Amino acid sequence: xxxxxxxxxxxxxxxxxxxxxxxxxxxxxxxxxxxxxxxxxxxxxxxxxxxxxxxxxxxxxxxxxxxxxxxxxxxxxxxxxxxxxxxxxxxxxxxxxxxxxxxxxxxxxxxxxxxxxxxxxxxxxxxxxxxxxxxxxxxxxxxxxxxxxxxxxxxxxxxxxxxxxxxxxxxxxxxxxxxxxxxxxxxxxxxxxxxxxxxxxxxxxxxxxxxxxxxxxxxxxxxxxxxxxxxxxxxxxxxxxxxxxxxxxxxxxxxxxxxxxxxxxxxxxxxxxxxxxxxxxxxxxxxxxxxxxxxxxxxxxxxxxxxxxxxxxxxxxxxxxxxxxxxxxxxxxxxxxxxxxxxxxxxxxxxxxxxxxxxxxxxxxxxxxxxxxxxxxxxxxxxxxxxxxxxxxxxxxxxxxxxxxxxxxxxxxxxxxxxxxxxxxxxxxxxxxxxxxxxxxxxxxxxxxxxxxxxxxxxxxxxxxxxxxxxxxxxxxxxxxxxxxxxxxxxxxxx
Amino acid sequence: xxxxxxxxxxxxxxxxxxxxxxxxxxxxxxxxxxxxxxxxxxxxxxxxxxxxxxxxxxxxxxxxxxxxxxxxxxxxxxxxxxxxxxxxxxxxxxxxxxxxxxxxxxxxxxxxxxxxxxxxxxxxxxxxxxxxxxxxxxxxxxxxxxxxxxxxxxxxxxxxxxxxxxxxxxxxxxxxxxxxxxxxxxxxxxxxxxxxxxxxxxxxxxxxxxxxxxxxxxxxxxxxxxxxxxxxxxxxxxxxxxxxxxxxxxxxxxxxxxxxxxxxxxxxxxxxxxxxxxxxxxxxxxxxxxxxxxxxxxxxxxxxxxxxxxxxxxxxxxxxxxxxxxxxxxxxxxxxxxxxxxxxxxxxxxxxxxxxxxxxxxxxxxx
Numbered sequence: 001x002x003x004x005x006x007x008x009x010x011x012x013x014x015x016x017x018x019x020x021x022x023x024x025x026x027x028x029x030x031x032x033x034x035x036x037x038x039x040x041x042x043x044x045x046x047x048x049x050x051x052x053x054x055x056x057x058x059x060x061x062x063x064x065x066x067x068x069x070x071x072x073x074x075x076x077x078x079x080x081x082x083x084x085x086x087x088x089x090x091x092x093x094x095x096x097x098x099x100x101x102x103x104x105x106x107x108x109x110x111x112x113x114x115x116x117x118x119x120x121x122x123x124x125x126x127x128x129x130x131x132x133x134x135x136x137x138x139x140x141x142x143x144x145x146x147x148x149x150x151x152x153x154x155x156x157x158x159x160x161x162x163x164x165x166x167x168x169x170x171x172x173x174x175x176x177x178x179x180x181x182x183x184x185x186x187x188x189x190x191x192x193x194x195x196x197x198x199x200x201x202x203x204x205x206x207x208x209x210x211x212x213x214x215x216x217x218x219x220x221x222x223x224x225x226x227x228x229x230x231x232x233x234x235x236x237x238x239x240x241x242x243x244x245x246x247x248x249x250x251x252x253x254x255x256x257x258x259x260x261x262x263x264x265x266x267x268x269x270x271x272x273x274x275x276x277x278x279x280x281x282x283x284x285x286x287x288x289x290x291x292x293x294x295x296x297x298x299x300x301x302x303x304x305x306x307x308x309x310x311x312x313x314x315x316x317x318x319x320x321x322x323x324x325x326x327x328x329x330x331x332x333x334x335x336x337x338x339x340x341x342x343x344x345x346x347x348x349x350x351x352x353x354x355x356x357x358x359x360x361x362x363x364x365x366x367x368x369x370x371x372x373x374x375x376x377x378x379x380x381x382x383x384x385x386x387x388x389x390x391x392x393x394x395x396x397x398x399x400x401x402x403x404x405x406x407x408x409x410x411x412x413x414x415x416x417x418x419x420x421x422x423x424x425x426x427x428x429x430x431x432x433x434x435x436x437x438x439x440x441x442x443x444x445x446x447x448x449x450x451x452x453x454x455x456x457x458x459x460x461x462x463x464x465x466x467x468x469x470x471x472x473x474x475x476x477x478x479x480x481x482x483x484x485x486x487x488x489x490x491x492x493x494x495x
Numbered sequence: 496x497x498x499x500x501x502x503x504x505x506x507x508x509x510x511x512x513x514x515x516x517x518x519x520x521x522x523x524x525x526x527x528x529x530x531x532x533x534x535x536x537x538x539x540x541x542x543x544x545x546x547x548x549x550x551x552x553x554x555x556x557x558x559x560x561x562x563x564x565x566x567x568x569x570x571x572x573x574x575x576x577x578x579x580x581x582x583x584x585x586x587x588x589x590x591x592x593x594x595x596x597x598x599x600x601x602x603x604x605x606x607x608x609x610x611x612x613x614x615x616x617x618x619x620x621x622x623x624x625x626x627x628x629x630x631x632x633x634x635x636x637x638x639x640x641x642x643x644x645x646x647x648x649x650x651x652x653x654x655x656x657x658x659x660x661x662x663x664x665x666x667x668x669x670x671x672x673x674x675x676x677x678x679x680x681x682x683x684x685x686x687x688x689x690x691x692x693x694x695x696x697x698x699x700x701x702x703x704x705x706x707x708x709x710x711x712x713x714x715x716x717x718x719x720x721x722x723x724x725x726x727x728x729x730x731x732x733x734x735x736x737x738x739x740x741x742x743x744x745x746x747x748x749x750x751x752x753x754x755x756x757x758x759x760x761x762x763x764x765x766x767x768x769x770x771x772x773x774x775x776x777x778x779x780x781x782x783x784x785x786x787x788x789x790x791x792x793x794x795x796x797x798x799x800x801x802x803x804x805x806x807x808x809x810x811x812x813x814x815x816x817x818x819x820x821x822x823x824x825x826x827x828x829x830x831x832x833x834x835x836x837x838x839x840x841x842x843x844x845x846x847x848x849x850x851x852x853x854x855x856x857x858x859x860x861x862x
Contacts, residue, residue: 003850006817007831009810010824011862023857043561045669045716118676125671126716180787180811210554227558315672349853353846 002350005176013178016201018193022174023346025282028162028292030108034088035060035272037112037265038119040220041068042227046122048077049222050261053084057273062265064258066238075138078127082141085109089148093303106163106292106299109152110276112187112218112268113168117156119220120164124149128312143312150313151302157325160291160332163299167275168218174282178203187271188215194278216264218271223264230260285343291336311481319474320464327462338456342402348450352389357452360387363422367442370435378428379435381442382412385423385449399425399451406430407441409451425451499643502748503538508758512539515645520638521685522792524737530747531783532793537641537744540757542794548759548767549775551797554790565667572665572711572720577630580663580711583722584654596628600635609646613637617697620653620660629655636693641744649690654709660698662690662708670712670721680725683710688730706731751780787811819843831862 008019032055041047047068052060061084065077089107097103111117128146130138152164172184177193183206184190192205200208209215212223222231234257241250317325341348341357351357364384371380393399397411407430415422432438443449470477519536526532535542546553572580576597600616612635619631631654636647654661664687668679687708695704706728714721757777759767778798785803787810789796803809807818807827821827821843830836831851836844851862 003817003846004854006807006810006814007827007847007850007854007862009814010807010818010827010831013805013810013824014828020858041560042558043564043667045671045713122671178810180790180809180814182787182790182811222558224556224558224561227560228556232559345857346854349850349857352853353850 003353004346004350008176009178012176012193012202016178016203017196018175018177018202020174021176021346022282023344024285025174025279026285026288026340026343027165027170027173027279028108028284028288028295029276029279030105033108033110033276034085035110035269035276036085036116036120037218037268037272038116038123038220039222039261039264040119042222042224044068046119046126048074048081048123050258050265051077051081052265052269053081055088057269057276060269062258062262064254064261066254066257067235075127075130075142078123078142078145079139082139082145085148086141086144092299097300102293102296102300103303104296106296108162109164110272111164111166112272113185114166116218116220117153117164117166120149121153124151124153125315144306147306147312148302151298154313155295155298158329158332160336161295161298162288162292163295167272170279171275174279177206179206186210187218187268187275191271191274191278195274215267218268219265226260226264231257234260285340287339287343291339314478314481318467318478319470320467324464327464331459331461335456338454341452341454342405342456345450348402348452351452351454352450355390355392356454357450358385358387358389358391358393358421358423359448359450360385360389360420360423362386362443362445362447362449365442365445367437368435377435379431379437381427381431381437383409383425383427383443385425385451386420387423388420391421391423393453397453398455399453400455401443401449401451403449404430404443423451499745499748502753503744505754505756506534506538506748507540508756509761510541510544510759513541514539515638515640515647517647517649517686517689518682520640520645520647520689521682521734523640523741524685524734525788525792526784526786527737527740528784529789529793530750531778531781531795531799533641533741534744534747534751534781535757535795537643537747538757544759544767545757545774545778546794546798548769549771549778549798551795551801553794554797555794561667568667568713568718568720569665571718573632577632579720580630583711583720584709597630597632598628599632601633609635613646620694620698634694636690636697638689638693638696640738641741641747643744647690647693649686653690653694656705658703659705660694660703661705662687662694663711664690664708665711668712669715670723671715673723675712680710684708684725684727685730685734687725688727688734691727691731692734755780785809819846828862 005021008021012019034053034055035057036051036053038051039049041049048063048065049068050065051063053063054060061080063077063080065073067073092103092105092107109120111120124146126146127138127142128150130136130143130146132138132140132143155161156164156166168185168187168190171187171190171194172181175194177184177190179189179193186209188209189206192209193202196202196205197208212225216226217223234253237253238250238257241247241253314321341351348357352359362383363386366382369379369381371378391414393411393414395411395413399409399411401407401409408428409425410428411423412426413422413424415424427442431441465471468477515536523532523536535545543553598619600612600619616631616634616636619628620634633648634653636649638645638647649662649664654663664683666679666683668676687710691704691706691708695702698704706726707724708727709722710725711720711722713719755777757774758769759774760769762768775798778795779802783795783799783802785796785799785806786808787800789799793799800809805823805825807815807821807824810824815821818827819840819842821830821840827847830840830844831847833848834844854860854862
């Protein structure tokens with residue numbers, strides 16, 4: 001939370017409409033993302049019930065499990081899902097990239113909410129160790145699906161990654177509604193504030209969207225009253241038809257179950273694509289492509305690992321892998337914070353309010369100033385920025401202007417004069433090699449600029465020991481991957 | 496002078512009282528400043544019915560699939576004198592349980608009277624070591640909330656090991672690769688902590704109840720149980736502190752007229768006949784302290800949320816704090832638009848004005 005976002009929420013509550021809190025989109029959006037809306041059986045860790053999936057808004061693939069507690073049907077569902085997801089992913093692995101470059105694009109998955117990411121993670125975990133031969137054999141595509149879902153859900157832990165995106169999270173990151181964050185977790189209610197029904201305020205629209213009959217929950221948990229009043233009878237009808245061997249009745253019962261589940265999925269499917277359209281309406285932030293490149297690299301790496309026959313992701317990360325991951329996540333977060341502020345004046349405004357950035361006009365400039373104190377003369381122009389904002393940075397600190405990222409500015413002096421503060425800055429870099437600055441490389445008098453101490457500087461990647469060198473203080477080297485034996489396989493699938 | 500009991504009975508009206516359980520107590524501790532909830536829970540009111548009758552049905556229910564699964568798992572654990580549980584305690588937790596003795600405290604000789612069951616529970620748990628057994632199914636504990644006794648019937652087993660009792664909580668959410676849904680684990684820890692407190696009360700509070708409780712859940716994607724120890728010391732502190740903040744019910748009752756009642760005036764089919772508006776105005780007499788968190792813990796949340804419209808708190812605690820603790824969105828926006836602040840709001844006003852100016856500057860729209 002922040003003051004600007006809180007103010008936007010208050011405004012939204014007053015006007016009855018969501019308010020923008022970003023000027024650009026900070027997340028990559030594919031031209032044809034794959035939307036995945038899963039449902040699971042209540043009370044079970046990961047028993048899929050149904051899903052709508054696909055990259056064509058008008059033509060989703062519907063998957064249903066008629067008996068969610070049946071192991072075979074569960075893995076049939078996984079195979080059917082694999083047919084959609086794995087072939088979608090495969091579509092991005094051609095043509096091969098040149099050596100030392102990533103694939104030119106990567107497949108992007110969109111799900112309704114963070115719980116759906118959790119479901120994908122568990123579905124990945126429950127399928128990636130399955131064996132494709134022997135007593136409990138599954139189709140070859142099932143463990144492959146598991147490895148892809150595991151890869152995607154793991155990548156989604158990084159705030160900078162856009163490979164697997166939760167719609168509620170990304171919408172709430174770009175718009176402030178007149179309701180609480182807890183209520184924003186409901187996709188229908190959140191979208192109602194951003195794009196209210198015709199003739200209604202966002203507030204009224206959101207209240208209507210809380211009715212689970214008209215707007216079923218976006219999953220993966222189903223509406224309990226749907227379970228108790230509809231699904232239970234449908235599932236019972238299937239069981240009875242099976243027990244009595246009535247083929248006709250079984251077909252009818254299955255069709256009825258599928259139709260009922262469809263009513264719970266379709267509204268969310270529509271909302272997902274509405275969300276996609278709204279996000280497309282925002283222009284992309286300048287650093288989004290840079291972060292997407294990291295995602296493309298990760299995708300390229302995973303494809304290579306699969307082709308090389310690498311082992312599936314372990315149940316839990318070893319000590320070295322965990323430490324490396326944590327370091328990477330911290331680095332990602334830091335880089336993301338800086339990039340978002342540089343790309344978006346509304347984000348930078350938060351830092352200005354906090355005194356970590358200041359904006360103002362150039363009041364004075366000494367563009368050809370040369371520092372001759374050292375062995376060699378150096379071009380070190382000075383400018384004086386006059387600002388009405390709080391300046392927390394002290395002389396000696398280095399600040400950067402987002403519009404001039406290649407140029408450092410050292411604070412020489414800060415003088416408060418009445419309501420204004422005059423900041424003297426010494427510039428270095430980005431002005432050419434001679435002792436005369438290239439035209440335009442030193443800000444001119446009157447130019448409006450923002451300077452901030454926030455910077456995405458180079459930081460060496462911390463070094464970690466090899467996996468085999470894990471010290472005994474951290475449990476020693478983790479065991480090698482061993483495929484599950486029959487007994488374990490069976491035990492896990494009883495539920 | 497009326498007794499507290501008879502006044503609470505009048506507040507409740509002609510419906511059967513609902514009992515506190517560990518869930519309602521831990522929910523109560525989530526919002527100890529809410530007089531409405533404190534009074535209704537003390538009177539044993541069916542808040543769900545109340546909410547539905549006033550046109551604000553509670554937004555939650557439980558799927559029968561989940562209930563069935565939960566019951567089946569609990570039954571499986573307790574089957575054969577909790578044989579599976581015992582193996583688990585030995586293997587997973589390396590506890591040297593030499594002798595297993597399973598005591599069912601569900602009823603006393605066919606009698607399920609609360610007081611009787613509580614006394615019997617106490618007798619069995621305080622018997623000399625050689626005679627008290629190791630596992631106790633459904634003990635009936637008593638707990639003091641807002642100066643009143645509440646009976647707690649945990650669907651758990653208090654388990655005795657080296658002279659100390661461990662509270663065991665059986666839940667049907669899965670622990671996959673040693674990890675489980677943090678929200679569910681947190682809720683389970685809170686409930687266990689309530690039981691620890693109640694059990695300590697019963698045993699005279701001399702440290703016989705261990706602060707490590709045992710959570711039993713299905714392992715991975717199977718029906719096989721697994722167990723984990725949970726240290727609930729932090730939860731114990733939270734609950735003790737929050738309970739001490741809940742006003743004593745006598746003092747609470749003193750603030751309201753003698754004839755205050757949430758009676759639904761049920762007909763012979765238990766259908767409420769009391770005019771909804773009249774009931775709603777009775778509810779409004781008792782102040783609530785709404786927080787968006789209530790949406791997942793309290794049956795009356797939609798009613799209170801409507802009442803809280805226009806407050807910054809309805810947008811969330813963090814939003815309220817960011818807006819300088821100002822109570823109403825209207826006031827905050829006035830200050831953002833340059834209204835002259837009162838002395839205590841000068842600092843907040845400066846920040847709001849600045850924020851509004853930045854927003855205008857960047858988006859080109861007036862706030």
